[in-house]
Amino acid sequence: MFKHWKQGLVGAVTAATLTLPLTAAGALSDDKIKIGVLSDMSGVYKSLEGPGAVIAAQMAIDDFGGSVMGNPIEIISADHQNKPDIGASTAREWIDAKEVDMITALDNSSVALSVQGLAKDKKIITMNTGAGSTALTEEQCSPYGIHYVYDTHALPVGTATAMVKNGGKKWFFITADYAFGHSLRDNTGAVVESLGGEVVGNVNAPLSTNDFSSYLLQAQSSGADVIGLANAGQDTVNAIKQANQFRIVQSGQKLAGMLVFITDVHSMGLDIAQGLQFTTAFVWNQNEETKAWSERFHELHGAMPTMVHAGVYSAVTNYLNAVKETGTDDTETVRAKLGEMTLNDMFVKGGKIAPNGSMLHDMYLVEVKKPSESKSEWDLLRVVSKIPADQAYISMADTKCSLVN
Structure with missing residues (x-):
């Protein structure tokens, strides 16, 4: 708006005359x-x-x-x-x-x-x-x-793509029951299906769930190759810790943390989290x-x-x-x-x-290190691959935003 106003004045007044209005426009409102x-x-x-x-x-x-x-x-x-x-x-x-x-x-x-x-x-x-x-x-x-x-479009592009290509064709979701979880589940499911996989089931879990046992048992009995955790924070930590107690990964199924943070990995410890892959925008080291x-x-x-x-x-x-x-x-x-x-x-x-x-911006597919690979308390992740911005995010040709199309 200011730019257009300035351009309109250029032809009518001299540069010296512009000094006062520019100074006034530059003052902060409060x-x-x-x-x-x-x-x-x-x-x-x-x-x-x-x-x-x-x-x-x-x-x-x-x-x-x-x-x-x-x-x-x-x-x-x-x-x-x-x-x-x-x-x-x-x-x-x-x-x-x-x-x-x-x-x-x-x-x-x-x-x-x-x-x-x-x-x-x-x-x-x-x-x-x-x-x-x-x-x-x-x-x-x-x-x-x-x-x-x-x-929730950028996250599964890295994680779900890698897991489907490595044989994880059938997915079951444990989903945080609000806008974020539903969006993450739906976008991840779309990536899975676009690569020839299928979603075999879903269960919604309330935010701040402490006991994931019933949800994990449903996922375990579903016949899914991958259990997708469409949640975050302490919910993800609790779900992965309890899955370890049920020996779900040891029994042949894979866990996919669709939104994982380095603080989650630190909380779980490398013994539990090692080998977990997820997508992030930043790696501290x-x-x-x-x-x-x-x-x-x-x-x-x-x-x-x-x-x-x-x-x-x-x-x-x-x-x-x-x-x-x-x-x-x-x-x-x-x-x-x-x-x-x-x-x-x-x-x-x-x-x-x-x-x-x-x-x-670019995103990164990362993998949690084995305890033997870590050199310090927070040396927890290694970068597997970079996901270019034009692959990670919804294109402007496909967006549903009314400001664009």
Whole structure:
């Protein structure tokens, strides 16, 4: 919007005359930037994002210099408790009363969809780093919503493809019974079937399930080659630990963790998790740049970062870059600039934000190391292959987002 306004003036006034309106447009609306980190601070997703997201956001602000155009940058945070109504009411208060400019984290798809819908009406940017549902960039896409780290289309492209090609043709799903789990199950099932496999069954499990025994027994008796865990966080950890007790893998079936984080592997231990393959956007010790940042994060948090923590750092950094480059916190202007930028930092190389809000970047298929292969406490993963962005994410030709087609 600012760009068009500026172009319209160029032919009518001199460059000197433009100085005053440009300065006025560059002033922040309330003389500061405020970023909201809304995450699961106490529940099943606490370790994968939670308080670590606040640390990652603060690291981004500190590395940026603590201010933008001489104005302070602040963080506000809260626990959404995995409840969409609490997430939405918190976001509403932040926007209406506390002048939040951007909201990030949102590690629950139902919460994320609720907050993104509210932010759309309020014209506030959301940079979702934690939730997975493709509805965020498909049926419920928003001109101000950005889906940053991963989605439930990118995850099975690596994991399910590898497992089907290695003989895992028949799949049974244990699914977290809400938007994220259903989206992950459906997208994984579509990949399996496109490769000639079949889905032989599914059972839904409530979020924060402690006892997976009945679900695992159903999966065990289904005749499936692969038991797909369409869940995340502590639910995934509990399911894999209990599957080990039932000796499911030892009996010939394979487990597919469709969303696994390094904190999950650390919690399970290599004796249980070794050989598990999954798809991720970030490996902490992949290169010197990721290693240096991750070791700084570890000093502050006591654990190595998940892909979500790294994504929060990147999202906040690039939002601030867009504010600095445009000289304003105007939502339309900043969002347009984010769409023009090529994103390069320790988390992403050559990233682009597509018209539907999806941040397109490479993903990685990884495998959990054997205990004998690990050189340190957090040396847990090896990269099997890179999944190029154009394979990982829904193409703009196929998207259902109304902003595109």
